[in-house]
Amino acid sequence: MKIALILAAAPHDALRDLEPFMPLSLPLLAGAAPEHDYRFVDMLRSDPIDFEAAVDLVGISMRMTAEAEAYAVADGFRARGVPVVIGGPQASVRPYRAKRHADAVVVGEGEPLWPVLLRDFAQRELKDYYVCSPAPFDPRGGTLHQLSELPDLARVPVPRRDLYGRKYQFDTVFAARGCHVGCDFCSVPALFGTTTRLRPVAAVVEEISGLDGFYYLLDDTVFGRPDTFDYYLKLYDAIARLPQRNPWHGQANLDAAATEQGREVILRAAQAGLLYAAVGMESINPAVLRRTGALGKSGARDPAEAVARMEERVRFIQEAGILVSGWFVLGYEEDDIETFHRTAELCQKMGVMPVLSPVNALPGTRLYERLEREGVLDNRNSLTNYPNPRLEKQPVIEALARSIDEGFSWRQILRRTLRLWRALGRVAGNTPRDRIMKTTAAAQIQRGMAEVLRRELGNLASERSQNYAEDEG
Template identity: 35%
Template sequence: MRLYLVNPSNPLVSIVNFEESRWNRYRVWKPLSLMVLAGLTPSEWKIQIIDENLGAPDYAALPRPDLVGITAFTSQANRAYEVAAHFRGLGVPVVMGGIHATMCREEAMERVDALVTGEAEGIWPGVLEDALNGRLQHRYDGGLADIKDVPMARHDLLNRGYACGAIQTTRGCPLNCSFCSVTAFNGAHYRQRPVADVVRELRMISEKYVLVVDDNLVGTRREHVARAKDLFRAMAHADLGKKWFAQASINFADDEELLALAAKAGCVGVFIGFESPTPEGLREIGKKFNIQKDRDIHESVRRIQRHGILVAGSFIIGLDTDEPGVGKLIAETARRHGVDNLNALFLTPLPGTRLWDLMKSEDRIALDAFPGDWKYFTLTFPVAQYKNLSLEDIIQEMITCDWSFYSIRRILCRVWSSIWQRRKPLVSLVGNFSYRKNLRLNRKSYADFQSYVKTHVST
């Protein structure tokens, strides 16, 4: 039996266009969820994982499969349906899962043979058994999996074309920000894989650099941090030779022992969501966690960096509290915080979030010709109506923010600072020039987007 597991692409996301920028190779990670499902698949299935981020194959030239499984974020949904339609036209049953299928069930169920909602690990073997016996059901509800029983991902199935490997050690995030669908999909309960399993899987990854895809690596509570320390100790003791990046909250900076252990275990960078330069903005999105205890953000960032760990900061443009000038304010705030990289995104209402419910109730979702318009829900296009910023205004704010932070002078200053402080200057250089290279591509994308909105969206 032949099984294809497909991660669809989105041609509007410039970072996957390797031909346009060789730096993009360092910003694409493997579809880990498909690799985990492959690890759960019985040996009678011949598995091929197809990651369209490396280029979509000629499906017509491939051997006909017996079953196709597709995962998709919201921005991949339209392409996912195209792939599904191709295989269904050949009489091949298609199963779709992932966060978009879970949040937009009725839409997805109209376009595939079987739908898997929630986390699929607990029910995937049953789906395959039903497929083998010709009794595939129309819907399977996975809920939340017990990740203590999740097997090793099949890293061997995707061992070429990537600069970074990928691994997951925890699921769930207790912060529940209004714009984020993680809590709705993975729950607020913080779940951890056994430390020994994580170390064993890291040994299986061929790449030197690894992205830890956890939404919040160290959690928010004392017991979460204690577990993270145990993990880092085990990684350091195993002497894996890996360099890794992770996502965490700003409390990552609060424990010197945690930082020292992370650095010893190979941490070279951490991605932190600062989200807004103002307390009002943080309160709007439900992320007061960042300003608790009168936190000094700059000092927190420096504390992380003193351990040789780079800090990438994420901010959002388009909050109701944002006014003209917010782009420059974010760039200056990021500079004052001292972050090594800035990732500014447009406020995007994703299905399943409180933000979606609010904006939908207020008729503020500007692009709503679904499923076609899902391709713009990448967080890099302003798909909503914003309180104090017009379409032209918010795009200009983003351009101002990005070009201010990623000017050649400021990039060189940050790289020099990394050299002076012995803080991964090569990684800093790659990250900064990767972002800057794509800024030129973004200008054309914004122009095309504005043209599309003017043509297709009624005002």
């Protein structure tokens, strides 16, 4: 069959045409049923959509940031008689409205479902929903194929990255899926489960050895947790032994730096090439850390000590020769505009890039369920759907703008870059060439981050809502 796989994206997406990350979902699906003829369309890099193309089926990957665009593309193909399947994180948490625009909706991880779906389609027995989740699913009178076990990651297919026929700034690869921390604003537990599943080290290393540039390890924390420290130690030792050690990025938590074994993982990650960690610090407000469930990630037992611990742990990561950004969620009822300013100041003090986001409840999260129950969600606001009478839109936009201007001033970029340069000189295993290459890349990363954050701020300041308004029903 001829199949078009499309990553939907909004025209105003902050990442548009910057081409930073290779979307991994499409190559994974193609790898799961490689006997078909695929064409990839990445709307984030403005690939054109050919509605007249002779394809048998269209598969759309839909994230929260592109729900309207995904439906417009789906409606366009269906109007021409081409059947459409929608999957991805937003389809997984909003399956019923996705179904109004698709012949079938895929909920959860696609690899084990895609071959079954294609077989059903070829036999003209396409079901309405294909679900990979242990949670019961109500097909609301439609037909359903459900796998109630999450996939064994030893069996994930080799992703067909070659089908993109073009390079991205960062290849993407993953070693683990799932997260048990359960922050109230995060949909990862709903999407990938509350326990961590791991791929065999050898399979991950084999994949990484085939990548020829920078890559992004998509795991929810690349430093792992006490139950996965052993795994990551093995993984990073194996990566460090590869003949070509490419620099890579990942997301991380601070709690690893609270234990001896965790600190060892951080050091070995750096030796394996980790150059930049986007760290979910979430809040400097103890009440918010407690409320959201993010306290565990900070590794502090006492919320009152969280900021002091944050500073120590960030320092450890930076001393290992890793550039750090701090990701914060702000605007809970315990926060006010001062929290925005104080968070930005703390980032400057710690020498980390500030990434401040107003809290916005995502479907599929505990936070969304709570606000929905309380009947206080407002999906028409461009800034957030979270009601906080203490925060007006304009001062928030100004505080965010200030955090970017000051946090990404030339002075701050230079300060962070020099600090990295010095740390790399102290850490064993970095040749002078590595040091120059990593420091140059770090300066570029910081400039790129500033650009994306400015674009994102433009979106928040606009009248456009981040949240798609159609009812789930």
